[in-house]
Amino acid sequence: xxVGAIHGVDTTTAITLVDPQDATKTFPVTIKxxxxxxxxxxxxxxxxxxxxxxxxxxxxxxxAQELIVEVQNHDGNPKETEEVMASLQASAKxxxxxxxxxxxxGKHGKAxxxxxxxxxxxxxxxxxxxxxxxxxxxxxxxxxxxPLPFVTAANQQKLLGxxxxxxxxxxxxxxxxQIIPENFPEQALKIELMRVMGNGTTEPIDASxxxxxxxxxxxxxxxxxxxxxxxxxxxxxxxxxxxxxxxxEFQCYLKFLPHLVQKLEAGKSVFLGPNGQDxxxxxxxxxxxxxxxxxxxxxxxxxxxxxxxxxxxxxxxxLPQPLTADDKDRGLDxxxxxxxxxxxxxxxxxxxxxxxxxxxxxxxxxxxxLLAERLQTLLEWDETAYFAAGLYCEVNMDKTxxxxxxxxKPAIKKGLKVPEGEKTIIDDIKLFLGNQIESAQRRxxxxxxxxxxxxxxxxxxxxxxxxxxxxxxxxxxxLYKLYAIRSFAEAGDTLENYLKKREYLDAIEEEKxxxxxxxxxxxxxxxxxxxxxxxxxxxxxxxxxxxxxxxGLTKKLDDLEGFYGDMFTQLLDRYPDLHILVHSYxxxxxxxxNDPINKGKSSWLGQYLIKKNIQxxxxxxxxxxxxxxxxxxxxxxxxxxxxxxxxxxxxxxxxNRTSWFDEIHPTNEGFQLVANRFIEVIEKIRAxxxxxxxx
Numbered sequence: 001x002x003v004g005a006i007h008g009v010d011t012t013t014a015i016t017l018v019d020p021q022d023a024t025k026t027f028p029v030t031i032k033x034x035x036x037x038x039x040x041x042x043x044x045x046x047x048x049x050x051x052x053x054x055x056x057x058x059x060x061x062x063x064a065q066e067l068i069v070e071v072q073n074h075d076g077n078p079k080e081t082e083e084v085m086a087s088l089q090a091s092a093k094x095x096x097x098x099x100x101x102x103x104x105x106g107k108h109g110k111a112x113x114x115x116x117x118x119x120x121x122x123x124x125x126x127x128x129x130x131x132x133x134x135x136x137x138x139x140x141x142x143x144x145x146x147p148l149p150f151v152t153a154a155n156q157q158k159l160l161g162x163x164x165x166x167x168x169x170x171x172x173x174x175x176x177x178q179i180i181p182e183n184f185p186e187q188a189l190k191i192e193l194m195r196v197m198g199n200g201t202t203e204p205i206d207a208s209x210x211x212x213x214x215x216x217x218x219x220x221x222x223x224x225x226x227x228x229x230x231x232x233x234x235x236x237x238x239x240x241x242x243x244x245x246x247x248x249e250f251q252c253y254l255k256f257l258p259h260l261v262q263k264l265e266a267g268k269s270v271f272l273g274p275n276g277q278d279x280x281x282x283x284x285x286x287x288x289x290x291x292x293x294x295x296x297x298x299x300x301x302x303x304x305x306x307x308x309x310x311x312x313x314x315x316x317x318x319l320p321q322p323l324t325a326d327d328k329d330r331g332l333d334x335x336x337x338x339x340x341x342x343x344x345x346x347x348x349x350x351x352x353x354x355x356x357x358x359x360x361x362x363x364x365x366x367x368x369x370l371l372a373e374r375l376q377t378l379l380e381w382d383e384t385a386y387f388a389a390g391l392y393c394e395v396n397m398d399k400t401x402x403x404x405x406x407x408x409k410p411a412i413k414k415g416l417k418v419p420e421g422e423k424t425i426i427d428d429i430k431l432f433l434g435n436q437i438e439s440a441q442r443r444x445x446x447x448x449x450x451x452x453x454x455x456x457x458x459x460x461x462x463x464x465x466x467x468x469x470x471x472x473x474x475x476x477x478x479l480y481k482l483y484a485i486r487s488f489a490e491a492g493d494t495l496e497n498y499l500k501k502r503e504y505l506d507a508i509e510e511e512k513x514x515x516x517x518x519x520x521x522x523x524x525x526x527x528x529x530x531x532x533x534x535x536x537x538x539x540x541x542x543x544x545x546x547x548x549x550x551x552g553l554t555k556k557l558d559d560l561e562g563f564y565g566d567m568f569t570q571l572l573d574r575y576p577d578l579h580i581l582v583h584s585y586x587x588x589x590x591x592x593x594n595d596p597i598n599k600g601k602s603s604w605l606g607q608y609l610i611k612k613n614i615q616x617x618x619x620x621x622x623x624x625x626x627x628x629x630x631x632x633x634x635x636x637x638x639x640x641x642x643x644x645x646x647x648x649x650x651x652x653x654x655x656n657r658t659s660w661f662d663e664i665h666p667t668n669e670g671f672q673l674v675a676n677r678f679i680e681v682i683e684k685i686r687a688x689x690x691x692x693x694x695x
Contacts, residue, residue: 001057004039005353006303007313008062008171010178011036015043017055027055038353039309060094063313065171067096069163070121070137074128075445075480076150077455081127088160095167123166125159129386129441130448132159133322134166141390142291145250146320151452165319169250172314173299173357181352188239188304189231189356196226196279211359216284223365225282229256229358231302232269239264242303242311243272248296251318256280256300260311272300284365286324290378292391292412294367298360305353323384325377369415382447385440393437395470400527401604401664402464402492403471406437438469442476442487449484450511456482456686457511461504462489462519464665465585465674472661473668475519478675483682486511494527495520495563508575515682516571516580521560521631526588526664529556531608533627545626548614553627561634568642579685581678582639583649584632587625588664589657592617605663628652647681 003009011031019025027049035042049055073081085098099119121137123144131147132155148162149155180186193205198217205212205227216223233239242261245253254260256272264270271278288296303311370392378388392412396405408416449455460466460476466489468474476487488503498504498520508516525533532552539547564582571578590606591598595617609620632652639648651674659670666674 001041001043001059002039002310003057003059003062003313004037004041004309005177006038006175006309006311008064009036009041009059014060015041016058017049018058020054020056026058038303038305038307039311063168063171064093064095064164065167065174066094067122067163067167067170068119069096069098070124071098072124072126072140073481074126075449075477076127077482084156088156088163091160092163095164122170125163129445130451134162141387142293143322143387144248146322149448149451151448162319165316166250169246169252169316172244172252172301172316173246175301175303176355177353180354184352184354185235186354187356188233188235188354189241189302190234191302191356191358192230192232194228194230196228202228207358210357211361213361213363214282215363216282216365218365223284226279227282228279229272229300230269231264231272233264233266236266237306238266240305240308242309242314244301244303244311244314246299246301247318248298249318249321250316252314252316254311254315261309263308282362284362285321286326287321288362288364289366289370290324290374290384291322291387292367292370293364295364296362298362300358300360302356302358303353304356306351307353309353322387323381325374325381325384366417368411369417370412372416372418375412375416379437380440382440382444385437385444389437389441389470393470397602397604397662398492399604400492400523400530401602401662402523402527403468403665404492406469438467439488439490442467442485445480446484446486449480452484455484456515456682457513458483458485458515458517458682459504459507459511459513460485460487460489460517460519461498462487462517463493463523464489464491465522465583465671466517466519467491468665468671472665472671474665474671475675475678476517478672479517479678482679485517486513489519492523492527493520494523495560495567496524499563499567502570505570505574508571508578514577514579515685516578517678518567518580518582520564520582521635522585522664524560525553525556525627525631526605530605531611534608534612536612545623548612548623549627553630557630557634560631561638564635564638565641568638568646572642572645576645578645580642580646581649581681582635582646583651583674583677584635585628586651586653586655586666586670586674587621587628589660590617590620590624591663592620601662603663647685649677649681651677 001015009031013031015029015031017027017029019027029046030044032042032044035044071081071085089098099121124135124137124140126133126135126140127150130149130151132150133143133147134145135141135143145162148158150159191207193207193212194202195205196202198219205214214225214227216225231241231243240261241257241264242254243256245251245256247253255274257270258276262270273279287293375388375392378384379392392408393406394409395403396407398404407413450457458479462476464474466474466476466487468491476485476489479485486507488501488507498518504516529552533549533556535548535550568580571580588605590609591601591603593603593607593610605624606620609623614620614623632650636648639646654673654677655666655670659667659673661667661670
């Protein structure tokens with residue numbers, strides 16, 4: 001059989017032969033003892049076979065190493081995603097298993113060791129924005145490959161093929177002979193490395209432990225380098241060698257030797273290099289720079305045999321790389337440039353094959369030192385904004401507790417490279433940070449998700465309960481799992497401002513939607529004006545909680561009632577078949593800054609209530625209840641005027657006290673509870689529209 005050990009055959013491999021003239025005739029066979037060789041296998045129990053017939057062999061588990069893959073479903077339909085993963089698992093053929101430490105218990109065929117403990121995941125598959133992409137576990141902003149579309153059955157096959165490709169790459173990387181042939185030296189090859197400096201001099205690189213760290217030089221404004229790798233046959237007999245370069249793009253490249261399998265005579269040496277050259281060029285890739293990798297790891301696997309073998313099946317093309325700021329030179333963007341330039345211890349005979357591995361660690365010389373212009377491009381482009389924001393930015397709260405202050409992470413700000421004469425680019429970046437980054441991400445999200453014909457399209461406008469960047473999964477984040485939503489929400493935005501912009505108006509027609517979601521009013525009453533609504537002293541003639549508030553609050557509530565009335569009237573005049581969903585806010589909890597347990601926490605409501613000497617904490621919380629109830633009374637009053645077209649969603653008392661991220665925003669779990677209320681209403685309305693009319 002023309003596959004052997006380097007293809008994954010071992011003594012446990014199941015093999016079935018099929019009659020080429022009649023596929024219903026099969027012949028189970030076994031492997032002859034000692035019959036697995038480097039690239040072929042000798043079979044047993046073949047007496048009944050026709051020696052003149054060439055049979056097709058069905059061989060299980062060829063060139064596959066089972067990977068443990070955890071799944072993080074950011075916004076895929078939970079039921080559909082579960083079904084897809086189950087289908088992929090059924091087709092894996094030993095290449096991968098879904099599970100791993102970070103995967104939810106019981107989900108996607110959770111992988112376990114024999115003792116029942118969960119195995120550590122090798123990779124994470126992220127389902128997000130109508131795409132699937134891979135990262136290392138706990139490193140979600142550094143995709144390893146270009147994200148794959150993930151909205152149709154054909155796309156799912158691409159993910160299956162990608163995972164199987166990576167499984168084969170790992171099989172080759174970890175390939176070794178489980179039984180070292182007798183007298184075969186463990187280090188049949190002597191591997192020597194030299195760094196060729198820009199001035200032409202060379203210096204040795206220690207490779208004695210099988211791992212080398214490679215650095216770059218800045219040459220003509222580009223980070224480059226050159227190395228020489230020399231292998232020497234240290235044995236007294238001829239060997240056949242294959243050098244498989246395993247790149248970070250999951251490529252297996254075999255052309256660093258003159259032949260895929262090179263005969264290396266006893267005591268002789270050969271240099272590795274493309275097209276017969278004696279050196280290999282290094283080039284710092286754009287992916288490493290733009291995604292700020294501190295280092296990347298690759299390897300060269302040497303397969304060494306006393307007999308000639310066929311290595312063609314080991315070749316793997318590289319997988320598409322993540323998009324970069326300029327998205328070009330993809331084929332050259334690798335650690336080792338595969339293109340054109342750019343004393344014997346014993347006389348004992350031996351036979352068989354072994355492998356040796358040289359691990360390559362490429363140090364990024366510009367880690368945390370991205371060019372400002374490239375960073376600006378990464379943040380502005382819809383395709384890269386999500387990754388760039390997570391890698392380079394941090395979100396802080398403004399004076400009212402809204403996540404509107406974006407900035408560069410300190411280490412990035414310190415190392416950012418700004419060309420002379422372009423200092424204003426820093427100001428340009430800061431202007432772009434914030435809601436614009438989140439909006440760029442959501443544009444891409446909607447653009448991809450709406451390709452799914454089964455997803456309901458929705459337009460939304462709102463505040464931070466609909467758009468909370470990076471730190472929290474807000475209401476809309478959870479709704480993305482079921483719907484394609486074109487959202488105009490911005491953290492810190494006010495209902496008054498929605499009506500000034502009215503971005504949602506034309507979008508409803510453009511997207512041909514039947515539902516419009518709105519979250520507004522919270523910042524109008526609990527934002528920067530909140531302190532101004534508080535009286536210096538309670539009204540002695542009032543026995544309600546109104547005694548703590550001046551006429552400014554009533555005026556603002558009147559305004560909000562009018563704003564909502566204007567919004568709803570305009571929407572329904574233009575779109576009479578539109579259904580609008582509007583929500584209350586839950587009872588936010590003012591922070592008790594007098595409690596030592598809250599030391600160091602930020603307060604945007606509690607501090608002002610305490611400043612006005614409103615005591616105790618329960619009284620302060622009742623003040624907030626009063627405001628929220630008053631707001632909801634006004635909102636319900638407006639909704640009642642459009643009862644057939646607007647649904648009021650009451651989320652008061654939905655989020656429990658332990659599910660608040662800060663004073664005014666729920667946690668991921670809290671926002672999920674809010675989103676569930678929306679889902680219940682949306683699905684009820686959809687069901688009613690589908691049902692036949694009854695009398």
